[in-house]
Amino acid sequence: MALINCKECGKQxxxxxSSCPHCGAPVAGNPPAPSATVAPLAAESVRKTSTYKYILYGTLVLLVAISCMGGGKTSNTPREFNATQAIFLCEHAIKQVSRDPEKAEVPMVSNVGSGDEYVFVWGPxxxxxxxxxxxxxxxGVPAVCKVSHAQKKMTSLSVDGKTIF
Incomplete structure (x- = not known):
């Protein structure tokens, strides 16, 4: 191994x-080796990118398919209206008619209605x-709220002896 002067920059x-480390000029008589190592690296990089691309596309197709099928969790029948949803309607209405809706407290009570009507009573x-x-x-204020099961809405509300509707 001998030291020679670079034809471009003159440094040893x-x-x-295969090339000058200072200026990058090729050394006479030595073929440039980097092109042989660059091609396999580029091909490997393309392969990795393609693999990630296929995984991404596959995941996207799977998500679209699940959303189109509804994930198997939903059905075409409407959701059943129950006492929890009915009392939520009453709680919301009572809070709206109070002077300070954010501070109003409406405790959970049991349904005392029967048939098509939910009836909730807050009292002594x-x-x-x-x-x-x-x-x-x-x-403490008494209240009575009635909700129609079939209509899924409140039919009457009384708070502190005053009929709201």
């Missing part, structure tokens, strides 16, 4: 080098709703 380099025998009065004090 190994005669075994159960738990009272807690609403703020005109002075800003929290007081």
């Amino acid at each position: 380099i190994s005669d075994q080098a 025998q159960t738990k009272l709703t807690r609403l703020r009065n005109g002075l800003g004090l929290e007081v």
